[in-house]
Amino acid sequence: MSKKTAQRRPKPKRNELTRKTPPWGGIIFFTCIGLIAVAAIGYAAWQARPVDTAGIDGLVETENLSRNHTPAAVSYPTNPPMGGDHDSQWQNCDGRVYDQALRNENAVHSLEHGAVWITYRPGLPAGQLDQLRDTVEKTDYTMLSPVPNQDSPVTLTAWGKQLKLQDAGDQRVSDFLRAFVKGPQTPEPGAACTGGKATP
Structure with a gap:
């Protein structure tokens, strides 16, 4: 084969079927x-x-709370309760504002799911109540309701955690929510805050 013929030989065509692609x-x-x-x-x-939680002055904590379901009324040692036996149905806590007192046994189930329950004594000044409503409506896994006989104007409660305040404008409201909304104290992380009891 001459040098000239070798130069004219066409290059082999690329086979599209066998060409490798990433x-x-x-x-x-x-x-x-x-x-x-x-x-x-x-x-x-x-x-x-x-x-x-060292910066949350006044925080009360308790451990080893029971978690049994019961349809019966439960006598809790604190008002509002911080945990313990509770109803099998949770209270809806998706930034929900209630204008009447809640049944403790349903609200405690919501705490088990990671909710923070903000309660106020009736007669709280309107401006403070509006502030709490605004905070709750903007924060998932929270609920707000009155508690007629509580011993502080405002109380924040999570499972095993509680903070009593004199004023809704206290900076510790934000500190408590940041620490405990779906926080590490939650016995059932990932559990729902909707699909439960929707009325007081």
Whole structure:
């Protein structure tokens, strides 16, 4: 074969059927799985984060609260209660404002789900009540209701945690919500705050 003939030989054509391309479907799938795993680990770490409650002056804490379901009325040692045996149906706590007292046994179930229950003594000045309403309506996993016989104008309660305040404008309202709305004290993290009891 002459040098001239070798130069004229056409280059072999690329076979489109056997040409290798990156497996984009697999790459996208495993990237999504990785992102979901990172998000899940991050959420679990956030849930388990240590909460600095030292700055919440006046915080009362209790442990080893029972969690049995009962249809009966429960005699709680605190008013409002901080936990203990409760009704099988929770009180809706999706930023819900109630204008009447709640049944304790339903509200305690909401605390078990990670809710913060803000209560006020009837007669609280209108401006303070409006402030509490605004805070609750903007914050998921909270509920607001009056408690006729409570011994402080405003009380914030989470499962095993309670703070009594003289004024709704106290900075500790925000501190308590940041620490305990779906906080590490929650016995049933991820449980719903809707689909329960919608009326007082």
